[in-house]
Amino acid sequence: MGILAGSSTRVVVQGITGREGSFHALRMRAYGTRVVAGVTPGKGGSGIDGIKVYDTVYEAMEAEGADASCIFAPAGSGADAIAECIHDGMPLIVCITEGIPQMAVLKVLAEGERAGWRGRLVGPNGPGLVTVGEALIGISPAGIFSKGRVGLVSRSGTLTYEIVDMLTKAGIGQTTCIGVGGDPIIGTTFTDCLRLFEDDPGTEAVVLIGEIGGSDEENAAKYLSGAPHKGVVAFISGRNAPAGKKMGHAGAIIYGRTGSAQAKMEALKDAGVAVVNKLWEIPQALRRLGV
Numbered sequence: 001m002g003i004l005a006g007s008s009t010r011v012v013v014q015g016i017t018g019r020e021g022s023f024h025a026l027r028m029r030a031y032g033t034r035v036v037a038g039v040t041p042g043k044g045g046s047g048i049d050g051i052k053v054y055d056t057v058y059e060a061m062e063a064e065g066a067d068a069s070c071i072f073a074p075a076g077s078g079a080d081a082i083a084e085c086i087h088d089g090m091p092l093i094v095c096i097t098e099g100i101p102q103m104a105v106l107k108v109l110a111e112g113e114r115a116g117w118r119g120r121l122v123g124p125n126g127p128g129l130v131t132v133g134e135a136l137i138g139i140s141p142a143g144i145f146s147k148g149r150v151g152l153v154s155r156s157g158t159l160t161y162e163i164v165d166m167l168t169k170a171g172i173g174q175t176t177c178i179g180v181g182g183d184p185i186i187g188t189t190f191t192d193c194l195r196l197f198e199d200d201p202g203t204e205a206v207v208l209i210g211e212i213g214g215s216d217e218e219n220a221a222k223y224l225s226g227a228p229h230k231g232v233v234a235f236i237s238g239r240n241a242p243a244g245k246k247m248g249h250a251g252a253i254i255y256g257r258t259g260s261a262q263a264k265m266e267a268l269k270d271a272g273v274a275v276v277n278k279l280w281e282i283p284q285a286l287r288r289l290g291v
Contacts, residue, residue, distance in 0.1 A: 001202025002131035002176035003151070003193070004092060004120065005068060009135050012037045012060040013051075014081050015072035022048050024072065024096075024139050031136040036064040058088045068092040070128065070137050075099035078124060079108050086112040086119065093187070094137045095123035105185045121187025126179035127157035140164075140177070148173015149202065150291055153193040154209035155182050155216070159237060163209060163282060170283035172291060175203045184213070190220035198229055205231040205291045207282060208273070212238035213259045221267035231289035232273045233282055236261045 011028065015021040016038025026049055029035040037052055037060040044055035054060040057069060069090050073081040078097035085093045086108065105124060112119075122129055128138015132147045141161060146168040154160040157179045164177055175197075180188050190208060197203045210217040217236065224232060239261040265275050274285045 001200050002134060003196040003200050003203075004122070004129055004176060004178070005131050005135040005137055007032070007134040008034070009068050009092070009137070010034050010036045010064060010066045011068045011070055011135075011137055012039055012057060012064070012066035013070050013072065014039045014057065014085075015074075016040060016048055016051065016053060017043050017046070018072060020096075021072035024070075025051060027142065028070070028136050028138075031142045032133075033135045033137060036060075036066055057084050057090065061088060061090070066090075068094065068137060071095040071097055071124075073097055079104035082121060082124075083108045083111070086115070086117045089117065089119070091119045093119065093121045094128045095121060095181075095187075096126065096128060096138055097123075098125040100124050100183075102183065102185045105183070109185070109187060120192075122178060123181040123186060125183045126181030126186070127160060129176060129178040130174075131176045132174050138179070140179075144168055145177065146173040149175060149204040150207060150286060151175045151193075151197040151200070151203040151205070152177040152207045152209070153190055153197075154179055155211050156209060156237065159209050159235075159279075163207065163235075163279060166279065167207075167283060167286075172283055172286055175200060180216075182211075190216050191223045194220060194223060194229070194232070203230065205233065205286055205289050207286070208232055208234040208268075210234065210236045210264055212236075212261050212264075215259065217264040218267045221264075221271040221273070224268075224271040224273060231286075231291075232268075233285040233289070234265075234268045234273045234275045235279060235282060236264045236268075236275070
């Protein structure tokens with residue numbers, strides 16, 4: 001099982017004729033993802049190694065039945081690429097693009113809500129998602145994943161890769177692994193993912209990888225405090241970061257005590273989450289949960 005994407009998901013790659021778009025589109029296809037089309041305005045009718053390119057998302061949806069998009073558009077046109085998908089009713093949007101202005105993303109999401117869009121945006125500024133053995137949508141390295149019973153959600157792409165590799169080497173397989181993105185404004189939150197994993201019969205436990213800045217981890221703790229839930233193991237990075245200094249991601253910044261690693265760890269512990277201090281403690285914590 002898994003969440004958000006699977007073997008039947010039909011993916012269109014926006015920006016497929018660019019260097020990153022073409023490279024990762026072929027990697028996704030090699031993993032087994034059903035990459036059915038690409039979109040680059042003005043390049044309709046061309047192709048990338050047998051993948052037909054269309055001028056618009058609507059054309060790709062109509063002709064190929066695409067129900068998910070992976071966006072590699074430049075930062076300056078990233079919000080427009082998201083908006084096009086929302087306008088056309090795309091059910092799943094995975095936006096890899098980094099550097100999209102925050103207000104542009106906020107505006108696009110607000111317009112989508114007003115228009116009644118019921119789809120889901122993952123990102124921007126994230127690695128995408130992998131439902132192991134079924135679909136890879138994004139830039140994650142395919143060889144580190146192994147099929148199993150643990151879901152993973154993270155704000156950090158690099159930590160996602162490191163922890164998935166660690167889990168695989170420990171004999172702990174995964175269902176779906178999601179990078180929600182490191183920007184302050186994102187489309188899918190930790191709480192959203194936890195709810196989806198809670199409803200997935202194939203997922204028995206979840207690993208949550210947070211970092212300093214924002215309140216997404218605290219909001220997840222509130223959700224977990226409110227009802228019985230599957231076992232969750234969490235790690236929060238950035239415990240030594242100074243206040244007021246951005247650390248890596250645009251959203252990784254502490255203002256006073258707000259957004260600090262300590263506050264997030266305390267909130268998650270109070271919610272019954274197994275919070276670890278070191279990455280290599282994650283497999284042990286999952287074993288204690290019976291995985």
